[in-house]
Amino acid sequence: MPTHEVFNQVPPIVPFDYSDNPALLAALHREGAGWAEAEVRELGVLAGSAEVQDWGRLANAYPPVLHTHDRYGNRIDEVEFHPYWHRLMEVAVGHGLHGSPWLDERAGAHTARAAKFYTWGIADAGHMCPISMTYAVVPALRHNRELSARYEPLLGSRSYDFGLREPTSKTGLIAGMSMTEKQGGSDVRANTTTATPQSDGTYRIVGHKWFTSAPMSDLFLTLAQAPGGLSCFLLPRVLPDGTRNALRLQRLKDKLGNKSNASSEIEYEDAVGWLVGHEGAGVKTIIEMVNMTRLDCVIGSATGMRVAVRHAAHHARHRKAFGANLIDQPAMRNVIADLVVESEAATVAMMRLAGATDRAAHDPAEAALRRIALAITKYWVCKRAPVHAAEALECLGGNGYVEDSGMPRLFRESPLMSIWEGSGNVAALDALRAMARQPESVEAYFDEVSRARGGNRHLDDAIDRIGKELTDLGDIEFRARRVVELMALVLQGAQLVRHGHAAIADAFCASRLGGDWGIAFGTLPAGTDTTTILDRAHI
Structure with missing residues (x-):
């Protein structure tokens, strides 16, 4: 005899079209990349399919394994991945989410790439790490024209060519970055790795790097102490003569999340490197790579928020409690509407940064805005992601705490973006540094947010408060x-007031800027148009 009947359980969320996002698509057109909408939509359907969601799940359930030696005792330093990792990489590279925008002369190429990165990242966060670093390496590599000419076309190639071979013999390349050491962390000037110049123009690199993600990459940018000071170098895994460079993988990190991605400690045992930029200018050179990966941190956090909203809303729409669907319960409507507001604010901010990236090369004002806006947005949006994920998980109750729901993996991923490429204090202090060293960035910021003046009184008051905060140093x-x-918050509010839906903008400004808000999500003020906000998120 059956002992129970299964009922009041929500149906599977997949398949789902994750590109059906009005805030994202409107920004795509607004920032000059409307031509990419079809590809963004294609990726959204693919990322939300049952097949691809399984790719991501299994790539995390069976994380990469390090093989330091072969069966005979020979050193091989290879990382073995689940086959679905490679499928994820093939799609990402094939759609140009890595270095392709640098070779694309169309207006809005970086904005298009940001929207695709945001949409495809829903499949799996881990493999987006090497994709991000490959995107970010190009502007730094351009400090060495010879190396840039040799490798940039391959870094932008839409061919994913995995395997240990000499880089120029491959149809496409993936790049990584090694900066931190165990004694220094973010204080890279404390690095002890050394670089000794050789008569042939190369350098011999000796040292231990504490955190190197994606060690299977073809090329790495790294920092080392040269005679002229801390400098940036390019190290390939395979040298031009076909021999293996002396990059030894010591171990893979056992991380909180990001399980599908291999992160390692590596040892340079007299490895061969080529100088990128000038001796002593290592931080200045590699910071261009760091800034691009910081943009992807913002995008990744916005992606996680979008996934969290979808899961929480899907559960609330189908689950009944106390005689009604959860989504019709006033307290739950407040919570999910609040999550939607946070998600849209993150989305419009990251797309504005992507647009500034497109225009920075020929517009000094956009370059100045990007310099400061990237630091402050990286700080705040990435800081909000874990709180947002936790609240969304709670909307599912105990069901959300079970691995099958997908929410635990989302939650474990959420803190990474705030830590990666400079944790909270580093990002906040970098914003202050930008204001001190590049005062034109402050002017560009106020020009940007002041365009929204008159649209919301809470925003206007907050702009004035910033001015007062900056008068006392x-x-x-x-x-x-x-x-x-x-x-x-003001930058997000200004984007929403100018370009967002009125219900979203009003709720954001009243709560985040006007103070009519509690400390937890779900404390939007009475009178908030939750119906419009939830409808906008297709809930």
């Missing part, structure tokens, strides 16, 4: 997070 480092948080 006496304890500015102590107040760094407070100042940068307010600047990020």
